[in-house]
Amino acid sequence: MHRSLPPLILGLAIIAATQAMAVAHAAPLGAGPSLDIGALGADLNLSPKRLVLDAKTRSATVYVFNQGGTSGFYSVDLVDEIMLADGRIRKVSELQSDPSAAENIAKLKSARDLMLVTPRRIWLAPHESQTVRIRAHPPLDAAPGEYRTHLMITALPPEETGLIAEQVGASGEAKALSVRVLALYSLGIPVIYRQGPVEARGHIKNVTSVAQADHALLEMDLERDGTASLYGDIVVRSGGQNGPVVGEVNGIGVYPELGQLRLKVPLVRKLAAGERLSIAWRDQDLNRADYAFRSEFIAP
16 A cells, blocks of 8 residues: 655655554563554665666666664565556556556556566665666567556565464463564655657646645646656746746656646745746756746736
8 A cells, every 4th residue: 555645746756655564472461462563664765766768778776775773675576557647656456456547557558577677685784775776678679658667665574573363372371462563665666668769748737726824725737748758847936937936846757647647736825816927847857858848827
């Protein structure tokens, strides 16, 4: 299950998920039942946050940092995921029986079978890092377009996790049950391979403002068309293209299976009636730093 993300940052490229497991330990009778909650992998960090490979750049290195104080093993996997209309990222395997996701799944060009990843399991001590190598090996007859999968680093439970409840009962001894719940975190980034020429165009439409207690919120449709994903920032300025910045959301991704993303951008203050805003897209794709599009909005 994915960790829920605030709607202000839906569409960001990096993905976090958790799953929970419960393990039991036998304790002396009289100690009473107890519950301990822990987490593995919650302090992981990956760099870079997004990989784009092509015929010229077929390999890359991802750095995995353990910023926490717990050692552990982590699995390294490639997982196909899609973006939904609200910006959430979900595993394809979890949506196979969902009719509303069928169209998006059909549009996904999976890169999972095009990638070699090493190693597939890593050990991280506290405050240490490890490298993961990724290399693309597309077939010679691969159709043009953007292929994508996701590199997922997932915490593995420790080997000594205790007993299940049935094992405690089978011992025949009168003991209390101590339960420890472990949250196993996953962290992932998109891995993209572009075969041949691809392009993506964007548009900002249907902008509205919503008044909050001490600031305003802009809602807008970020539309995408073409054969590639969009990746960049939304910057809102007051008074025109050279005015002061009053709102910004960075690292927004819109994948090819999605034609439109409803985005929310918080502003630093309330808007005055008739105030003119310039809303600009600042592209962060490696090969399109000069690509931009914009829209204007007049506050009611």
